């Protein structure tokens with residue numbers, strides 16, 4: 001997993017800084033910076049925490065993603081997981097965060 005930040009969308013709110021269990025983010029000049037990308041284990045907490053769509057990731061070949069881009073947006077308790085393939089194909093999955101630990 002390769003975390004990417006869209007600096008033009010980042011408001012510097014700090015939500016991802018608080019959410020990352022590895023404390024891998026810093027704020028600099030009101031924009032977030034991923035300090036140690038090599039230490040990221042792909043938990044997706046930062047994608048779920050960002051309300052501005054400023055964080056996305058590439059899914060590598062190791063998990064069958066082959067460069068597919070993943071972003072997550074929140075609507076109330078619903079999380080929309082959106083996958084955009086390199087050829088532009090789009091697929092979306094919606095889950096209710098209240099059921100996250102149900103199965």
Ligand code: SF4
Pocket residue numbers: 005009010011012013014015016017031032049050051052053054055
């Ligand atoms: S949560 Fe999103 S908008 Fe807020 S600091 Fe992180 S990347 Fe920027």
Ligand code: SF4
Pocket residue numbers: 003019020021022023024039040041042043044045046047
């Ligand atoms: S995916 Fe998880 S470990 Fe990686 S930067 Fe985001 S919150 Fe931190």
